[in-house]
Amino acid sequence: MTADIIDGKAFAATVRARVAEHVSRLASLDITPGLAVVLVGEDPASQVYVRNKGKQTVEVGMASFEHKLDVNTSEADLLALIERLNADPAVHGILCQLPVPDHIDADKVLAAIDPAKDVDGFHISNVGLLATGQKAMVPCTPLGCLMMLRERHGSLSGMNAVVVGRSNIVGKPMAQLLLRDSATVTIAHSRTRDIEALCRTADILIAAVGRPQMITGDWIKPGATVIDVGINRVPNGEKTRLVGDVDFASAVEVAGAITPVPGGVGPMTIACLLANTVTACCRANGLPEPEGLTI
Numbered sequence: 001m002t003a004d005i006i007d008g009k010a011f012a013a014t015v016r017a018r019v020a021e022h023v024s025r026l027a028s029l030d031i032t033p034g035l036a037v038v039l040v041g042e043d044p045a046s047q048v049y050v051r052n053k054g055k056q057t058v059e060v061g062m063a064s065f066e067h068k069l070d071v072n073t074s075e076a077d078l079l080a081l082i083e084r085l086n087a088d089p090a091v092h093g094i095l096c097q098l099p100v101p102d103h104i105d106a107d108k109v110l111a112a113i114d115p116a117k118d119v120d121g122f123h124i125s126n127v128g129l130l131a132t133g134q135k136a137m138v139p140c141t142p143l144g145c146l147m148m149l150r151e152r153h154g155s156l157s158g159m160n161a162v163v164v165g166r167s168n169i170v171g172k173p174m175a176q177l178l179l180r181d182s183a184t185v186t187i188a189h190s191r192t193r194d195i196e197a198l199c200r201t202a203d204i205l206i207a208a209v210g211r212p213q214m215i216t217g218d219w220i221k222p223g224a225t226v227i228d229v230g231i232n233r234v235p236n237g238e239k240t241r242l243v244g245d246v247d248f249a250s251a252v253e254v255a256g257a258i259t260p261v262p263g264g265v266g267p268m269t270i271a272c273l274l275a276n277t278v279t280a281c282c283r284a285n286g287l288p289e290p291e292g293l294t295i
């Protein structure tokens, strides 16, 4: 039996349609949600994401502000830009694309973003709010993963979830969200012993490692739901292609459901970024929380 393919691209289109509905409702109040994306340097992969974000932001009727800074931009200049964006009433969401060049302290940059405009959910106050079960800005990638899991399973209560990867931007917040939905959560990383056997205990397996096709079918419990967060560009003849952290061909034979790469978590991440921007805009204007966009 082969796994059901979870179509993140199609799901993301439904999230964007909900976002567009809220945006048009806000337009009748003369409010336009605005998203500012800051990119320092010229990492080609980041440029693709930033372009996609800008395009989709405009498509749902929001304002997009792109700030592309030279790779040699000083930390002080970047912090000054963030201060300006914090103070700008047309900007409801701010995202600084990571990684930033080595001479800039990423933690300092994230701490400078107004938590109310922190649509990435990376500011320590949002991290703390999420960890204590309070209303927060929720990181886009884990939020997108959770939406797909809820759609598939309804309740996650009591399920065994294994998250492979413990980064601040994916692994840790993913674990928080699963715990909040009453899954039994284990976080695995590069020091985990017998990681394959651990993965085989998972009803829900999240791969957020950054190692192309590391997780093969024999790591997966038959019928499990596999969410592949990895985005890895690998050589493919003369060109390159995108693969996940899961070896799709062997995994699809064992899993019950699986997200593909591309077309899985990636599009959901951008849709959730737009959703978070609408949420931030409603909060900034003292309006009720938009329905169906947040958790």
Ligand SMILES: NC(=O)C1=CN([C@@H]2O[C@H](COP(=O)(O)OP(=O)(O)OC[C@H]3O[C@@H](n4cnc5c(N)ncnc54)[C@H](OP(=O)(O)O)[C@@H]3O)[C@@H](O)[C@H]2O)C=CC1
Pocket (backbone or CB within 6 Å): 141, 164, 165, 166, 167, 168, 169, 170, 171, 188, 189, 190, 191, 195, 208, 209, 210, 211, 229, 230, 231, 232, 265, 266, 269
């Ligand atoms: N689809 C999307 O929207 C997004 C995709 N990504 C992709 O997700 C992947 C992970 O990203 P990110 O979390 O930022 O990556 P990081 O490099 O920050 O973290 C990787 C994690 O994987 C762990 N790890 C590395 N090697 C192994 C191994 N052999 N066995 C077990 N664990 C291992 C590391 O462990 P340790 O801590 O011990 O070093 C670390 O916790 C990347 O491919 C990235 O491109 C990221 C963000 C968004």
Ligand SMILES: Nc1nc(=O)c2c([nH]1)NC[C@@H]1CN(c3ccc(C(=O)N[C@@H](CCC(=O)O)C(=O)O)cc3)C=[N+]21
Pocket (backbone or CB within 6 Å): 048, 049, 052, 095, 096, 097, 098, 099, 120, 140, 141, 231, 242, 261, 262, 263, 264, 265, 266, 267, 269, 270
């Ligand atoms: N502050 C910050 N926030 C982020 O959310 C953030 C970041 N920095 N740095 C980089 C990672 C990576 N990331 C992706 C977003 C969309 C796709 C995406 O749309 N992927 C498409 C394919 C895109 C392609 O073809 O290259 C897909 O999987 O189908 C991928 C990866 C967000 N990140």
